[in-house]
Amino acid sequence: MIVEAVMLQVKQGMEEEYEEAFRQASEIISSMKGYISHELQRCMEVKGKYLLLVKWETLEDHTFGFRESNEYQQWKNLLHHFYDPFPTVEHFEKVRLSY
Template sequence: MILELAILHVKAGKQLAFENDFITASQYIAAIDGYIRHSLKKCIEVENQYVLLVEWSSVEAHEIGFRQSPQYLKWKELLHDYYDPFPQVFHYEDLPQKI
């Protein structure tokens, strides 16, 4: 399992519209092969900051399966104008647990 993490800075005053559009956009990411689940968290200290966490079966499921899909174009159309600056996206993998 791969965890995608993106810190999202939403333009001031656009938070409610972003949250509503995110609900709509969620159907597009959830339709991709290799998608497991996602969550959006709102920062308590910084009013317009969110963190997006998405679990994928592989980096390729995100980078190729999603980002090269028609669903990504719909996601982008709904959400990308909200960000300032545009978020950096990182992928994380679990480390083996030592007992």
């Protein structure tokens, strides 16, 4: 499993509209192969700042399966116009710790 982590900055005054669009977009991403879960968190200190965490079975499920799909085009049309600056997407894997 991998975690996609994205820090998002939504244009000022568009937060409510963004959250509604994200609710719609959630249906798209949750239908994709390899999708496990996702959550959107609103920053308490900075207005318009959000953290998106998406769990995927594999990196390829996100980078190829989702990003190269027709569903991604719908996702993009719903959400990308809200961001300024455009976010950087990073992927993380769990560090195995032995005690």
